[in-house]
Amino acid sequence: MTYWQALLLAIVEGITEFLPVSSTGHMIIAAQLVGVAVTPFSKLFLVVIQFGAILSVLAVYWKRFFQSIDFYLKLLVAFIPIVVAGLLLKKYVDALLESVTTVAVMLLLGGIVLVFIDRLFPQESPQQGGHPVTTPSFKEAFIIGLFQCIALVPGVSRSAATIIGGLSQKLTRRAAAEFAFFLAMPTMGAATAKDLYDYYKELHAQGTSLGQLFSGQEVGLLVLGNVVAFVVALLAIRLFVGFVTKYGFRAFGIYRIIVGGLLLLLLGLHVNLQLV
Template sequence: MNIIHVLILALIEGLTEFLPVSSTGHLVVASAIMGIGKDEFVKLFEIVIQLGAILAVVVLYFKRFFRSVDFYVKLVIGVIPAVIFGVLLKKKIDILLESPLVVAVAFILGGVILLFVDKWFNKPTVTEEKQISHVTALKIGFFQCLAMIPGVSRSGATIVGGMSQKLSRKAAAEFSFFLAVPTMFGATLKDLYDFYKHGNMTAADIHQDIKYLLIGSLVAFVIAMAAIKSFITFLEQKGFRLFGVYRILAGIVIIVLYYYSNVLHTV
C-alpha cells in the first residue's frame, strides 16, 4: 500500500460513507482493482478511515450531542445488536470482506429495495430524533447489523430501518449518522487492538501505518463534511430511486468484471 492508494481509498470513503451505496463495498472493490485486497493493513485502514469520515457527524451536529442524556441512551441501545453480532460473526465477516462477488450481489439486492422504499414508507410520523423511542432505536440497531455483509450499506440499512418505523427520510438519515459514531468508534478500537496485538511490527512499520491512517482519516473527514449536507438535501428532494439504479448498475459491472476479467481476482 502506498500514498496514492491511501488518497484514493480515503476519497472513496468520504464520498460514499453516508450514501446508501455501501462505502465498504466500494473500498473492497477498489482495493481489489488496485491489487492490495489481501493486505491485512488495508482491511484495518478501511475500517479506521470510516471513523474519520463519521467524525464529520460530530462536527456538523455538535449541538445534538449535548442535547440530553436520553440521546446517548438511544445510541447505546441502538449499537447493542451490532456489538453482539460483530463479536459472534467476526471471522465470517472478515471472509466476506475479501469477496467482490458478495459485494455485487448485495449491491443489486439493495438497489432493488431502494427503487421502492419511498413508496413503501411514505407516511412518516416521526420527524425528529427526540421522538424516537428506545424500542425503535433497538429495531434500527438490528437493521444496522445487515451492513456486516459488505455491499449492504450501513447508512442504507439503518435509514430504511428507520423509515420502516415511521421516521421521515431526514430523521432516519440523521439518526443513522448518529448511530454510526459509537458503532465505528468501537469497531476501530477493536481492529486496531487486534492488528497490533498479533502483528510482528517494527518501529518503522508502525510509524508508516500511523501516517497512512492519519492522512486517510483526515481526507475522508474533509470529503465527508461536504457529502453529508449534500446527501440530506438530495434525499429530501429526490428520495432513494437514483441510488437504487446506481447500485444495480454497479453490481452488474462488478459481476461482469469478476467473471470476464482478472481485475477482481486479486482478493
Template sequence: MNMIHVVILAIIEGLTEFLPVSSTGHMIIASSAMGIASDPFIKLFTIAIQLGAILSVVVLYFKRFFQSTRFYFKLLVAFIPAAVFGFLLSDAIDKLLESALTVGITLFLGGIILLFVDKWFNKPLITKEEDITFPIALKIGFFQCLAMIPGMSRSASTIIGGMTQKLSRTAAAEFSFFLAVPTMFAATAKKLLDYYKDGHTFTGDEIKFMLVGNVVAFIVALLAIRTFISFLERKGFRLFGWYRIVVGGIIIALYLSGHNLEVI
C-alpha cells in the same frame, strides 16, 4: 501502498460513508483494482479511516450530541445488536470482506430495494430524533447488523430500518449518522486490537497514511453529508438504487466473464 492510494481511498470513504451505496464495498473494489488489497494494513486502513468520516457528524451536529443523556442511551440501545453480532460473527465477516463478488451481489440486490423504498414507506409519523423511542432505536440497531455483509451499506440498512418504523427520510438519515459514531469507534478499536494481536506494528509511513486518510475522509464527509440530506429531501432514493444496480451488475458480469475479482 503510497500516498496516492491513501488519498483515493479516503476520498471514496468520505463520499460514500453516508450514502446508501456501501463505503466498505467501494473501498474493497478500489483497493482490489489498485492491487493493494491483500496487505493486512490495507484491511485495517479501510476500517480505521471511517472514523475520520464519522467525526464529521459530531462537528456538523455538535449541539445535538450534547442535548440530553436520553440521546446517548438511545444510541447505546441501537448499538447493542451490532456489538453482539459483530463479536460473535467476527471471523465470518472478515472472510466476506475478502470477496468482491459478495459486494457486487449485495450492491445489486440493495439497489433493487432502494428503487421502491420511497413508495413503501411514504407516510412517516416521526420527523424528529426526540420522538424516537427505545424500542424503535433497538429495531434500527438490528437493521444495522445487515451492514456486516460487505456491499449492504450501513447507511442504507439503518435508514431503511428507520423508515420501516415510520421515520421520515431526513429523520432516519440523521439517526443513521448519529448511530455511526459509537459503531465506528467500536469497529476501529476492535480492528486495531486484532491488528496488534496478530503481531503487526505501525511503520512511520503507515502512521502518516492513517493521519492523512482520516483528515481527508473527514473533510470530504463534511461536504457529503449536507449534500446528501438536501438531495434526499428533494429526490429520495431512486438514483442511489440505479447506481447500485449498475455498479453491482458490472462487478457480477466481470466475475462471470472470468475476471479474478477476489481481494486475496
C-alpha cells in the same frame, strides 16, 4: 501503499461511508483500480480512516450532542444488537468478507430495494394527514439497531440498512439519515478500535513493540487518510441529507444496481477481484 493511493481511497471512503451505496463494494473497485497490494496494513488503513468520517458527523451535528442523556441511551440501545450479532456471527461474517460475489449480489439486491423504498414508506406532509416521527423512541431505536445488523453482510451498506430501519419506524427521511449518522459513531468507533487491537496483537506476537507498530510512512498515510476522509465526508453528509429529503432514494438504488451489475460482469469475465 503510496500517498497517492491513500488519497484516492480516502476520497472514496469519505464519499461512500454515509451514503446508502456500500463503501465496501466501492473500496474493492477503488483498490483494484489504483493497484493497492493486500497487506495487513492496507486492510487496517481502510478501517482506521473511518475515524475521520466519524469526526465529520461530530463537526456537522455538534449541537445535537449536547442533548439530554436520552439521546445517548437511545444510541446505546440501537448499538447493542450489532455488538451481540457481531460476536455470535463472527465466524460467518469473516467467511463472507472473503466473497466478492456476496458484495456484488447484495449491492444489486440492495439497489432494487432502494428503488422502491420511497413507495413503501412515502413521506406524507401534515397537510395530507401525515405525522412522521423526527426522534425515535427507545423501542424504535432498538428496531433500527436490528436493521443495522443486516449490514454485517458485506455489500448491504450500514447506512442503507439503518436508514430503512428508521423509515420503517415512520421517521422522516432526514431524521432516519441523521440517526444513521449518529449510530455510525459507536459502531464504526468500535470497529476501528477492534481492528487496531487485532493488528497490534498480530504484530506483537511476532515480537513487534508498540512503538514499532507503524513506520513513519504508515503514520503519514493514516494521518492523510483520516484528514481527507473527514473533509470529504463532511461535504457528503451535507449534500446527502438535502438530496434525499427532496428526491428520495431512487437514484442511489439505480446507482447500486449499476455497480453491482458491473462487479458481477467483472467476476463473470474472471477478473481477479479481492476484498481489501
